[in-house]
Amino acid sequence: MYPHERSLVKRLADAPFALIGVNSDTDLDKLKKRMDEENITWRSFWNGPAGTGGPISTAWNVRAWPTIYVLDAKGVIRFKNVRGERLDKAVDELLAELSAAESSD
Amino acid sequence: MRHPARTALFALAALLAVAAVPASLVRAEDAEDSGDAAVQQPAEETAKALFERLEKAVNESRNAAIAAYKAAVEKEQKAAEAEGRAAVMPAYDMAAGMAAHIAEFQSAAARFAGTDDAVQFLTWLAMAARTDEAGKAALGTLLSEHLRSGAITRLVSMLPFVGRDLGPARVRSVLDSIIADNPHPDVQAQALITRSASRRSADPAAARADVERAAGLAEDAKIVARAKGILTELDHLQIGSVAPEIEGADLDGVAFKLSDYRGKVVVIDFWGDW
Incomplete structure (x- = not known):
């Protein structure tokens, strides 16, 4: 790990x-x-x-x-017990979501 | 990459830890010696002290077995390396030396037969010798003589595993009868928690109701905390739930909160260095 x-x-x-x-x-x-x-x-x-x-x-x-829990920027649980590549993907997806939300503000 | 032998050893240690199946490489003669020592113990040794002594002996056997296995693996690795061939992992005999321990637990269970003091020995047998006649007989005695006992909390928590050979319907009916008839709130609460886990996907509302009832019923703080943790998980730790606050201190004693990180993507990792 x-x-x-x-x-x-x-x-x-x-x-x-x-x-x-x-x-x-x-x-x-x-x-x-x-x-x-x-x-x-x-x-x-x-x-x-x-x-x-x-x-x-x-x-x-x-x-x-x-x-493992993965939370988005609002503190909402979005993924549980993702490991390895799936963890990377989950985090990248939420970061992309956050940056899209910020640029649309 | 991890060394395959190390991986095998970890897998072995994990298996022993999870299944709590004691193993021993102690030869039968050695084990008989410790049997004689048991006979010489003063008659007034309490059930609790006896249980602890027997359990300690099992742990010592298990540690000796793991050490012996580890040494055999290392020896084979060195030999293989020197001879330029692939290492052949030695077999591990989990059952070796167990018979003597099982006999000691059986004799202790017989000594306290029919009383709550027998339960811990029978529960150990039902776990450690689950697939053998000794384990099946112990489980049979527990189910026929001790369902109203206050000492079966541990058995109840492990019943789906210990009673796997009975089938889920029989396990369920045992849990139902404990919930209905056992006079001890903590045992009832544990049975509710165990029943809840088994019907979480089939009937989530009934599963939740079981845990809620357990939280109200239990007197033992550990069982109360366990029930509350399950309720938190069901109500607040699902995908789409806002994560509950964590307030605590870091490893240097500095206080902080999970919500300090609001606005960031957060990975929470429950970990330990083991």
Whole structure:
């Protein structure tokens, strides 16, 4: 997953786009070392000391990791659990939609 | 690209974790030794302590089996590399050494037969030996003697998997009778949640009603939270729904909100480094 996320974040560095994580690790020191190693630069909420049983994943009924949601600029859920090329396409489609909406304003 | 042997090992570890099927490469003689040790335990050992001890022994066997498998894979890889041939992955015997563990859980279930204390041992057997006679017998005992027990929450949560061989109609009738007759609210609530999942596509309105009833009924905070999470998913996490707000803190403790990113296309990634 990491290489694909890295390339998505890099490719869209100047676009109105954000990758937001919800991280369910419990050892933050260990995690931060791993993030340095893997060059994970995107921002994450922390799901708390209960790990996968933490409040955010419980509220969102997440039962499998990773779980992916793709939201448009209005905050509407448009895709769920798309990976790889399908994730790229989903994001590109929503960015195109956003730029069309802005130019018609 | 991932090394095929590593992939095989990950797949194995995942299989063990998901199915919770303990495995062991411990030879039968070694396992018998630990059986003798069990007999020497003081008679007053509680069911809970006994369960924990037996479960720990299973985990140790499983870890030893995985380590032995990993070593065999590495050895084969080195040999293959030295000989300039493709590596042949060794077979993994999941059932090896399990018989002794199963016998211990059976004897514990027999010792506490007819009481709530038997349930955890029977549930373990029904899971770990699901496709064997031992597992089927344990499931049979649970369904005939323990449907009104307060200790079957875990069984109920796994019933569609554990009871796969019974067929969906029988699983459904078991859940219906627990919901109707089990006097413990948390067990009833778990049965409602399990039944809901099985009819989500066939009857979404009834599935939602089950979860709502579970949320009102449950006393255990974890079951309440689980029911509320399902309701949130059904009501607010569908394609076309506005995503619920997330308010929290990042990994450096700095507070932020999902809605801070309104105006941008956002990918939310529930992840962990494992």
